[in-house]
Amino acid sequence: MKDGSASLNDSAQRIVDGMIGDAERLRINVSKGPSGETLIDTGAKAQGGIEAGLRMAEASMGGLGTISAGLDRSLKKWPLTVExxxxxxxxxxxxxxxxxxxxxxxxxFAMGSGPARALARVEPLFEKLGYRDAASSAVLVLETAEPPPDAVVQKVAHATGLAADRLTFLYAPTQSLAATVQIVSRVLEVALHKANDLRFPLENIVDGIGASPIPAPHPDFLTAMGRTNDAIIYGGLVQLFVKGTAKDARELAEKLPSLASRDFGEPFARIFERFKGDFYAIDPLLFSPAEVIVTAIETGDTYRAGGRDEMMLERSLG
Known part of the structure; x- marks a missing residue:
């Protein structure tokens, strides 16, 4: 851990413990896997819901994010919004x-998110972040309809250096309400990831806030995935507070919005089909909010770029 930083996994574990205590109210199912791992179904066989999705998103941020849902009257068809x-x-x-x-x-197949990643550190990204967690338990979030098989549990246990019974897996399929909320809660994350791709110094991003409409879930996987991506790409708004010069802040604001991508302008589901389901063939610069505000805290200057595309939201969100 960096000096003064609380453990991401310890913070996430407190959120998970609260979810377990509130399982009936959250309409989630808690069970133990064959190796003693804790499994929390927030939207597969369990009903789940908005609150379950918000808690799952908070756990995925290692307790370092504040997440809420509300109604934005400026979005007449999709007022439900995550912040x-x-x-x-x-x-x-x-x-x-x-x-x-x-x-x-x-x-x-599942992509893991959440603080267990900071224990495993198997991704090249951690070389740049320089963050290393230390904890006696770990939490991982999976966007899937099925709990992880034992081979995945053992892989996570080996990578984190923890026994399987110290692991918690929260999971829900993309088509569920809980997963929909959890996925669009990445609106701030996609801005940070793109800033990193643009080689903006991450240590200069000192605060941030983001908002995105929460689309209706859909039983078809491709449609559901398209809606959650489009909610951010065409409806997301992020403000970052950064150190450095006004020029650097202005350039970041100009480059961050999704409209800077060559693949901007079509519903994500259609783009995904055009590239035959290959995520890595899609321009990575597409994965960013529609509108960005960057404030240079040392000069007082604020720059804005991009904008919400209601026509594309209409095409995608239904």
Whole structure:
């Protein structure tokens, strides 16, 4: 851990413990896997809901994010909105929330997000972040309809250096309400990830807040995935507070919005089909909020770029 930083996994474990205590109210199912791991179904066979999704998103940020849902009257058709903020955005978003850990095994596929990543540190991203967690338990979030098979559990146990009975897996399929909320709660994270791709110094991003409409879930996987991506790409709003010169802040604001991508302008589901389901063929610069505000805290200057595209939201969100 960096000096003065609380453990991401310890903070997430407190959120998980609260979810277990509130399981009936949250409409989630808690069970133990064959190796003693804790499994929390927030939207597969369990009903789940908005609150379960918010708690899952908070756990995925290692407790370093504040997440809430509300109604934005300016969005007449999609007023339900998620708001995410963090005063340690690089650690909360990139060391924890980012879905960067491939946990495939046989026919099972899932990308892991959450603070267990900061214990395993198997991704090259951690070399740049310089963050290392230390904890006696670990929490991982999976966007999937099935609990992880034992091979995945053992892979996570080996990488984190923890026994399987010290691991908690929260999971829900993309088509569920809880997962929909959890996914669009990455609106701030995608801005941090793109800032990193643009080689903006992450240590200069000192605070951040983001908001995105929460689309209706859909039973079709491709449609559901398209809606959650489009909610951010065409409807997300992020404000970052940064150190450095006004020029640097202005350039970041100009480059961050999704409209800077070559693939901007189509519903995400259609883009995904055009690239035959290959995420890595899609321009990575597309994964960013529609509108960005960057404030240079040392000069007092604020720059804005991009904008909400209601026509594209109409096409995608239904």
């Amino acid at each position: 995410v903020r963090s005063s340690q955005p690089a650690i909360a978003c990139l060391a924890s929330q980012y879905a960067g850990w491939n946990l495939s095994s046989g026919k099972y």
